[in-house]
Amino acid sequence: MKKEERPSSSCEEEKNVVLQKFRDLLKSSSIETFLSPGFDHDTKILEKNYCELVGRITKIKQTDKERREILSTWLTFVGLSAQNIRHLEICSITVFDSLLKISQTELRSLADRGRFDAETKRKLLQSTVILQSHCQHYLHHKRDSIEEPPGPSTSTPNTACNIPSLMVGGNKILQSTSMNFSSAPKSPKTSSRFVHAIPHKWHRSTKFRFSGDAVCHFCQRPLGFGFLNAWEKCRSCKWKVHTQCKGRVGDSCGLTPDHLRFLFDKLIQENNGGMWNDPQSAVPIPGSRSMNEPAFQYPDTAIDSSSSTNSSAPSTPAMPLGVPGSGLNPLTAPYRSERKFLFPDTEMYSMHNKVPILVISEGDNHIEAKPDESEGTIVAQDSIGSNEAQSSEASDKFNRRNDGGHQWERHTWNMSTIRVPNTQASWNEVTIQPESIEWDKRQLLIGNGRFGKVLRGFHYGDVAVKMFDMNHIREKSKRAEEFKLEVSAYKNTRHDNIALFLGYFMSDDKYGLVMSLCKGSQTLYGFLHVEKRKLDLPTTRRLAQQICQGVSYLHTKKILHKDLRTKNVLLESINKVVITDFGVLSMRRLSYPKADYGYIAPKFWVNYIAPEIVASLRCDYDEFYSEELPFTEFSDVYAFGTLWYEMLTGLMPFKATEVERVLWMKGNGMKAVIPNVNCTREMKELLTKCWMADPNDRPTFVDINLKLTSLPRKQRVNRSPSFPVMMKSYESAF
Numbered sequence: 001m002k003k004e005e006r007p008s009s010s011c012e013e014e015k016n017v018v019l020q021k022f023r024d025l026l027k028s029s030s031i032e033t034f035l036s037p038g039f040d041h042d043t044k045i046l047e048k049n050y051c052e053l054v055g056r057i058t059k060i061k062q063t064d065k066e067r068r069e070i071l072s073t074w075l076t077f078v079g080l081s082a083q084n085i086r087h088l089e090i091c092s093i094t095v096f097d098s099l100l101k102i103s104q105t106e107l108r109s110l111a112d113r114g115r116f117d118a119e120t121k122r123k124l125l126q127s128t129v130i131l132q133s134h135c136q137h138y139l140h141h142k143r144d145s146i147e148e149p150p151g152p153s154t155s156t157p158n159t160a161c162n163i164p165s166l167m168v169g170g171n172k173i174l175q176s177t178s179m180n181f182s183s184a185p186k187s188p189k190t191s192s193r194f195v196h197a198i199p200h201k202w203h204r205s206t207k208f209r210f211s212g213d214a215v216c217h218f219c220q221r222p223l224g225f226g227f228l229n230a231w232e233k234c235r236s237c238k239w240k241v242h243t244q245c246k247g248r249v250g251d252s253c254g255l256t257p258d259h260l261r262f263l264f265d266k267l268i269q270e271n272n273g274g275m276w277n278d279p280q281s282a283v284p285i286p287g288s289r290s291m292n293e294p295a296f297q298y299p300d301t302a303i304d305s306s307s308s309t310n311s312s313a314p315s316t317p318a319m320p321l322g323v324p325g326s327g328l329n330p331l332t333a334p335y336r337s338e339r340k341f342l343f344p345d346t347e348m349y350s351m352h353n354k355v356p357i358l359v360i361s362e363g364d365n366h367i368e369a370k371p372d373e374s375e376g377t378i379v380a381q382d383s384i385g386s387n388e389a390q391s392s393e394a395s396d397k398f399n400r401r402n403d404g405g406h407q408w409e410r411h412t413w414n415m416s417t418i419r420v421p422n423t424q425a426s427w428n429e430v431t432i433q434p435e436s437i438e439w440d441k442r443q444l445l446i447g448n449g450r451f452g453k454v455l456r457g458f459h460y461g462d463v464a465v466k467m468f469d470m471n472h473i474r475e476k477s478k479r480a481e482e483f484k485l486e487v488s489a490y491k492n493t494r495h496d497n498i499a500l501f502l503g504y505f506m507s508d509d510k511y512g513l514v515m516s517l518c519k520g521s522q523t524l525y526g527f528l529h530v531e532k533r534k535l536d537l538p539t540t541r542r543l544a545q546q547i548c549q550g551v552s553y554l555h556t557k558k559i560l561h562k563d564l565r566t567k568n569v570l571l572e573s574i575n576k577v578v579i580t581d582f583g584v585l586s587m588r589r590l591s592y593p594k595a596d597y598g599y600i601a602p603k604f605w606v607n608y609i610a611p612e613i614v615a616s617l618r619c620d621y622d623e624f625y626s627e628e629l630p631f632t633e634f635s636d637v638y639a640f641g642t643l644w645y646e647m648l649t650g651l652m653p654f655k656a657t658e659v660e661r662v663l664w665m666k667g668n669g670m671k672a673v674i675p676n677v678n679c680t681r682e683m684k685e686l687l688t689k690c691w692m693a694d695p696n697d698r699p700t701f702v703d704i705n706l707k708l709t710s711l712p713r714k715q716r717v718n719r720s721p722s723f724p725v726m727m728k729s730y731e732s733a734f
């Protein structure tokens with residue numbers, strides 16, 4: 001017994017020594033010294049000591065709690081508040097290993113999301129770069145070097161220290177055993193610090209350069225502008241750093257060994273013919289460069305890869321793309337292309353194996369079970385309630401519910417308004433007698449939508465009345481309650497860019513929502529895709545800001561739009577938009593009328609839904625047992641991304657692609673390509689962010705609004721400097 005205990009107690013001793021040393025070091029120094037810009041001899045020693053200790057900490061056996069505590073001590077030393085640390089914990093940065101693995105882009109995005117102040121963010125990013133450049137080999141060798149102490153283990157195996165498993169198509173991809181990077185690729189500088197590092201290819205421009213609001217990847221301070229020596233850029237991974245920061249970055253260019261191994265595995269597993277084709281265009285991708293070339297880079301750094309503001313081609317080599325049915329995710333890694341902008345994040349959503357059939361309801365394209373025309377088709381005169389013929393196929397399932405309706409737990413977010421006490425009075429205030437509305441006899445019908453029709457009327461002024469179709473609720477007695485839930489989203493909204501709610505009525509199974517009439521009834525969809533008119537950049541930006549402010553307002557009111565589309569954005573004038581149709585879309589609405597073959601969805605609906613919504617769509621939707629669609633404020637952000645795409649390009653993403661294909665592509669994390677449009681890199685970058693596969697990586701509407709405000713007013717032009725350069729004014733760089 002004693003023999004068995006000895007090794008674990010020596011491990012315990014070693015652990016205590018290392019942890020104590022680390023704590024002492026933290027006490028005896030400051031983060032400012034550690035990040036010292038001067039990087040003198042003492043700092044070098046300090047840096048070495050820290051990194052060595054961190055490396056050892058990642059290797060020693062600890063409980064999860066200890067690992068969390070030690071990371072938290074380090075983060076406190078770096079300058080993070082308890083709230084900041086908590087935020088990182090929520091984002092799975094709980095142990096050193098995860099911090100050492102995270103990419104700069106991800107970490108920056110986490111810090112932004114946690115609203116870290118600029119200084120804290122800088123310190124965190126800077127210190128992480130230093131640690132990562134030193135500790136690569138500790139992590140890499142860890143699996144080989146950690147040996148379970150002999151004898152029965154008393155502690156639970158620590159999974160946190162394992163290299164994060166990569167999920168592809170819901171299956172765990174095993175780390176390669178075929179590729180061993182412990183010896184290759186070799187860095188020319190084979191110092192012990194950079195065993196697996198790839199050196200950057202720093203390039204110092206001889207031109208006068210202005211870098212806009214770009215920041216140094218290392219110190220997070222603005223790159224500023226300068227001549228010759230101000231900053232340098234890596235030709236391979238496109239990192240930009242101040243010349244004085246270069247030395248601290250280390251040879252961390254491109255992929256980490258784990259990513260390389262993963263990509264090699266992907267190649268081996270997937271490259272069985274035809275994998276190098278672009279699934280969207282079916283045009284063969286230009287041949288990729290060798291995997292060993294240093295320019296091989298993280299897909300997620302590609303956004304920085306465009307050095308020209310107009311360039312739409314990230315300078316990264318081709319990657320294999322998956323094929324349907326392979327069960328594996330295709331990598332949407334960017335490749336060299338003159339015309340296409342590809343989206344860098346390759347995060348995958350596991351796609352359930354059945355893609356639901358979506359029948360597009362468009363114009364006069366009638367389907368048997370369809371109650372009415374859709375797609376807002378403007379049609380001739382009609383009368384109220386002409387679509388009352390109820391489908392005999394209405395779901396019986398709803399009747400089986402003994403609680404009498406849908407569970408709205410998830411919608412505590414957006415349905416709070418009618419549950420507060422004394423609400424009846426407030427509902428009375430907004431009740432309109434239908435008799436008091438004068439219907440426009442000449443042009444009654446404005447348009448038909450998937451969930452009702454919009455009529456023109458007069459009620460102390462011109463009004464538009466949306467007649468909601470409530471047939472999806474079989475029990476008539478429940479319809480009023482459900483309708484009120486939907487109206488409640490409108491009831492408390494007062495915003496310049498939100499359709500003005502005037503009141504509602506319910507009578508004789510007619511459910512009307514009265515709102516102010518938008519003159520011309522022009523939608524952004526009609527403007528862009530029917531009239532095929534173009535928006536100039538300032539107008540695009542202005543309208544996008546209004547949409548953003550409108551939806552942001554809804555979010556502050558705890559209302560999710562859930563159906564943000566250009567069809568639901570009314571164009572009052574070229575300078576003003578108004579948002580409608582919010583808070584209504586639900587799986588129950590979508591699944592009525594019941595179609596054996598799937599759902600009847602508005603045309604192009606799939607182009608707006610986020611991958612997580614796609615992933616939750618099921619053929620076998622059951623209103624009693626199935627979950628509602630998981631709409632969040634971030635799925636609204638995704639939809640905004642599509643609007644932004646449409647406004648920038650005048651096109652619909654995935655336009656010529658079949659619905660099933662779009663669903664499949666989205667479910668696998670693929671994005672539409674952006675044609676070579678005349679817009680700035682920042683504008684494309686915004687789109688990339690809104691379309692991030694992981695909802696948590698998408699910005700909030702507040703962030704988007706800030707971004708839109710800070711976009712350069714004019715397109716930057718890359719002019720060659722006419723000497724003498726210093727005579728040029730600062731503004732001439734634009």
Ligand SMILES: Nc1ncnc2c1ncn2[C@@H]1O[C@H](COP(=O)(O)OP(=O)(O)OP(=O)(O)O)[C@@H](O)[C@H]1O
Pocket residue numbers: 374375376377446447448449450451452453454464466499515516517518519520521522523567568570580581602603
């Ligand atoms: N407040 C309003 N003022 C003027 N026209 C409106 C107003 N609200 C809606 N419309 C018009 O009514 C038509 C139908 O709108 P509705 O929202 O019902 O359907 P849609 O959004 O076009 O289609 P979908 O079913 O795809 O959502 C649209 O063409 C829209 O322009």
